[in-house]
Amino acid sequence: xxxxxxxxxxxxxxxxxxxxxxxxxxIFLDPSADACANKLGEHLLGDYNDPxxxxxxxxxxDVVTYEFENVPAKTAxxxxxxxxxxxxxxALAVAQDRLVEKTFFNDIGIPTxxxxxxxxxxxxxxxxxxxxxxxxxxxxxxGYDGKGQSVLKSSDDLANAxxxxxxxxxxxxxxxxxxxxxxxxxxxxVSGAIVFYPLxxxxxxxxxxxxxxxxxxxxxxxxxxxxxxxxxxxLDYVGVLALExxxxxxxxxxxxxxxxxxxxxxxxxxxxxxSQFENHLRAILDLPLGSTDPVGNAAxxxxxxxxxxxxxxxxxxxxxxxxYDKSPRKGRKVAHATVCGDTEAQLQGLIKQLSALADQxxxx
Ligand code: AMP
Numbered sequence: 001x002x003x004x005x006x007x008x009x010x011x012x013x014x015x016x017x018x019x020x021x022x023x024x025x026x027i028f029l030d031p032s033a034d035a036c037a038n039k040l041g042e043h044l045l046g047d048y049n050d051p052x053x054x055x056x057x058x059x060x061x062d063v064v065t066y067e068f069e070n071v072p073a074k075t076a077x078x079x080x081x082x083x084x085x086x087x088x089x090x091a092l093a094v095a096q097d098r099l100v101e102k103t104f105f106n107d108i109g110i111p112t113x114x115x116x117x118x119x120x121x122x123x124x125x126x127x128x129x130x131x132x133x134x135x136x137x138x139x140x141x142x143g144y145d146g147k148g149q150s151v152l153k154s155s156d157d158l159a160n161a162x163x164x165x166x167x168x169x170x171x172x173x174x175x176x177x178x179x180x181x182x183x184x185x186x187x188x189x190v191s192g193a194i195v196f197y198p199l200x201x202x203x204x205x206x207x208x209x210x211x212x213x214x215x216x217x218x219x220x221x222x223x224x225x226x227x228x229x230x231x232x233x234x235l236d237y238v239g240v241l242a243l244e245x246x247x248x249x250x251x252x253x254x255x256x257x258x259x260x261x262x263x264x265x266x267x268x269x270x271x272x273x274x275s276q277f278e279n280h281l282r283a284i285l286d287l288p289l290g291s292t293d294p295v296g297n298a299a300x301x302x303x304x305x306x307x308x309x310x311x312x313x314x315x316x317x318x319x320x321x322x323x324y325d326k327s328p329r330k331g332r333k334v335a336h337a338t339v340c341g342d343t344e345a346q347l348q349g350l351i352k353q354l355s356a357l358a359d360q361x362x363x364x
Contacts, residue, residue: 001024001062002026002027003024003061003281003285004029004058004061004065004083005027005028005029006028006029006048006064006067006071007029007035007071008032008038008043010324010333011068013037013040014275016037016040016041017277018278018280018281019281024281024285026040026041026042027041027042028042028043029046029053030043030044030045049075057079062083064083064084065086065239065280066260069096070096070141073096076092087237087238091235091259092259094235097140098140101256101257108230108234110227110231112173113253113255114132115172115174116130116171116172117171118169118172120167121158121162124158124172125158131172133153134152134175135175136150136151137165137172138171138173139165139170140168140170141169147207148168178247179248181203182218182244182247183242184200184242184243185197185242185262186229186232186241186242187283188232188283189284189286189288189289190286191286193288195279196228198292199224200212200264200267201215201218209302210302210358211355212263212264212300213298213299213347214271214299219250223251224243224252227243227254231243237259239259240260240261241259242258261277263302263336267299267300268298270338270340271294272293272298273290274290274292295340296341296342296347297340298338298340298347300337302335303335303337303358304332304333304334304362305329305331305334305361305363306328307328307334310323313337316339316353316357317350318341319339319350320337321337322335322337331363337354339351
């Protein structure tokens with residue numbers, strides 16, 4: 001079996017690392033010559049809309065998937081007419097545009113913050129009395145890790161925020177005074193079987209994920225699973241999907257979903273019976289899905305902008321290091337560590353030690 005992946009970054013790399021023991025081969029399409037997955041398979045070097053390369057990918061791969069949601073919609077549609085593409089292009093179309101995404105959530109009964117489309121400063125001024133302050137202005141497309149976003153504290157901020165977004169089609173949403181951020185990572189295979197990982201509790205700083213912790217037996221697991229199920233079924237989805245949620249007063253409100261494997265579930269490599277990467281492959285190849293049961297008390301710590309020494313990480317008992325083979329750059333995710341504690345108290349100690357190492361090299 002050969003799996004084609006659009007993108008050859010760290011997510012593609014970890015999918016490939018999970019696929020090798022299953023005898024799966026890989027072919028990547030990525031415009032970057034030093035893309036970090038490229039040692040794990042064949043690398044088609046070029047643009048995502050290069051018709052010659054897409055034809056080669058479609059011919060050589062039994063099934064195509066992607067590691068990021070900003071794959072041009074036309075690329076996914078073209079590939080889907082020539083080979084199997086999972087998840088289907090519809091999931092990309094919904095996830096690529098925050099306005100379409102929030103409308104889709106509401107249509108299937110998943111609550112979101114109050115929101116409104118904004119195409120001009122006049123639109124923004126008009127809707128703010130309804131949305132209320134504080135609020136967040138976000139570009140509808142191409143935003144990730146808090147990029148393309150501005151917080152609005154009062155009407156004095158509107159003109160500047162609109163300028164910062166350079167007048168691109170946007171969405172304004174009410175700022176949620178959340179108690180926690182969590183995500184549910186779910187997997188559905190071609191035959192329609194669904195499994196869920198335990199909730200991840202996620203800590204962001206500057207819009208970037210820093211720490212994700214597995215929360216087995218969380219009181220909100222059932223609510224999160226019911227939202228994820230609606231999304232998977234409405235999209236006839238195949239593969240891993242991550243739904244990011246805010247918890248407010250014991251209820252969940254959706255922020256966004258990612259139609260791919262997700263940073264908040266990297267702890268599943270050592271912290272679950274089957275990793276999200278292996279389960280993504282099982283899903284798209286229509287193999288039986290693996291158990292999502294947690295192993296110990298797991299968490300993941302991102303290394304952003306710089307790397308501690310390998311010795312410093314491995315010197316911490318229970319720590320596993322995952323290097324992405326990417327050169328450090330400001331704000332860039334270059335590696336993560338996973339830890340599995342025997343007890344919650346031990347886990348908290350391990351998170352503290354690894355977070356201290358991450359903070360020493362973090363330039364963001
Ligand atoms: P996003 O790119 O939409 O995932 O946003 C990145 C981070 O910004 C989120 O993980 C939250 O920490 C924060 N954020 C985004 N939208 C909101 C909101 N409506 N209310 C409060 N915080 C938000």
